[in-house]
Amino acid sequence: MASSQPMIPIHVSLQELAKEFKVAVPDRYVQEHREPTIIFNGSSPLPSIPVIDLKDFIKMLGKNDDNLKSLRSVCQEWGIFQLVNHGVDKLLVEKMKKETIQFFNMPVEEKLRYKLEGGEYEGYGQTILHTQDQKIDWADRFYMITNPIQKRKSHLLPEFPPSLRETMENYLQELQKLAINLLGLIGQAVDIEKQEMVDIFEDGIQSVRMNYYPRCPQPDLVIGLTPHSDATGITILLQVNDVDGLQVKKDGVWIPVNFLPDALVVNIGDILEIMSNGMYNSIEHRATVNTTKERISLAMFFNPKLDADVGPAKSLLTNTGDPPLYKTLVMEQYLKDFFSRKLNGKTFIEKMKINSEAIELDQIS
Numbered sequence: 001m002a003s004s005q006p007m008i009p010i011h012v013s014l015q016e017l018a019k020e021f022k023v024a025v026p027d028r029y030v031q032e033h034r035e036p037t038i039i040f041n042g043s044s045p046l047p048s049i050p051v052i053d054l055k056d057f058i059k060m061l062g063k064n065d066d067n068l069k070s071l072r073s074v075c076q077e078w079g080i081f082q083l084v085n086h087g088v089d090k091l092l093v094e095k096m097k098k099e100t101i102q103f104f105n106m107p108v109e110e111k112l113r114y115k116l117e118g119g120e121y122e123g124y125g126q127t128i129l130h131t132q133d134q135k136i137d138w139a140d141r142f143y144m145i146t147n148p149i150q151k152r153k154s155h156l157l158p159e160f161p162p163s164l165r166e167t168m169e170n171y172l173q174e175l176q177k178l179a180i181n182l183l184g185l186i187g188q189a190v191d192i193e194k195q196e197m198v199d200i201f202e203d204g205i206q207s208v209r210m211n212y213y214p215r216c217p218q219p220d221l222v223i224g225l226t227p228h229s230d231a232t233g234i235t236i237l238l239q240v241n242d243v244d245g246l247q248v249k250k251d252g253v254w255i256p257v258n259f260l261p262d263a264l265v266v267n268i269g270d271i272l273e274i275m276s277n278g279m280y281n282s283i284e285h286r287a288t289v290n291t292t293k294e295r296i297s298l299a300m301f302f303n304p305k306l307d308a309d310v311g312p313a314k315s316l317l318t319n320t321g322d323p324p325l326y327k328t329l330v331m332e333q334y335l336k337d338f339f340s341r342k343l344n345g346k347t348f349i350e351k352m353k354i355n356s357e358a359i360e361l362d363q364i365s
């Protein structure tokens with residue numbers, strides 16, 4: 001069974017190790033089957049992810065439902081967009097970026113105070129290994145659950161340098177407000193009642209991941225972050241140091257995301273794909289690295305409450321009359337199942353589909 005697989009933390013920081021790999025990367029980081037990035041062939045423009053201006057969007061709300069229709073098609077066709085004029089205080093965002101950089105610039109001994117322990121998935125370290133021969137992503141990460149507060153691990157955020165702790169807290173609160181507004185709108189666009197979204201997501205499970213991707217002598221051989229869809233409702237991503245590297249899989253090909261200045265990138269996670277009964281797409285994405293500059297990003301994940309049902313939204317099924325295409329699981333169990341597997345594209349959500357082959361396979365194993 002997947003849940004009994006060992007979880008092996010790697011205690012060394014790649015940020016330190018990478019300084020020794022000036023010419024070649026060790027085998028453990030080499031991805032033999034990495035899919036290529038789309039190459040611009042000069043005849044058709046490279047597709048780019050849609051942009052939503054939240055200020056304009058809100059202004060038009062109630063006047064007609066054109067913007068809800070376009071939000072719906074963005075979330076269906078892409079499952080990811082850049083959000084501009086999002087209303088999050090610019091100075092706070094700048095402070096959050098600066099202090100995230102400072103976090104990774106702390107001496108390694110300091111960072112290892114937050115290191116991942118065996119069997120845990122919260123803390124600082126490299127990829128959590130589910131098998132001994134698993135390839136390792138070219139990155140260090142810090143991951144923790146931030147909400148509800150009683151779920152916080154006392155050796156993580158509470159022990160951060162005071163300024164970072166305070167900035168993270170303020171940033172979290174701002175993003176919580178933004179996330180609940182976005183979730184309401186995204187739900188409304190597929191006939192999920194706002195109250196149902198609020199009941200499921202308000203005071204839900206929230207977590208943060210800070211990603212550090214060192215420079216790499218052979219960037220095409222490694223992957224910064226393995227292809228995956230997020231097991232979330234929505235994720236709000238901040239690119240911390242203006243170095244691009246995020247890619248999304250659209251119509252079978254990997255295309256790079258060029259972050260707009262001051263934009264936050266919002267992506268639809270598996271839980272919204274399930275809640276929308278498959279109308280939305282939880283976008284598959286990955287991070288690539290480069291030879292010249294390290295890259296830092298900060299993702300915040302917004303999820304239902306632990307005791308909420310994760311399944312096609314009841315109001316959507318009532319309003320559309322459609323049969324449910326996904327199973328329903330309690331959030332707590334959903335999270336346990338997710339963390340017991342290694343990241344692997346969209347295979348996890350496949351297991352939630354009713355009548356999928358993946359479910360049958362899982363039941364046999």
Ligand SMILES: O=C(O)CCC(=O)C(=O)O
Nearest residue numbers: 209211230246287297299
């Ligand atoms: O670094 C990035 O741009 C992507 C991060 C991400 O997808 C994640 O943390 O889940």
Ligand SMILES: [Fe+2]
Nearest residue numbers: 228229230285
């Ligand atoms: Fe992600």
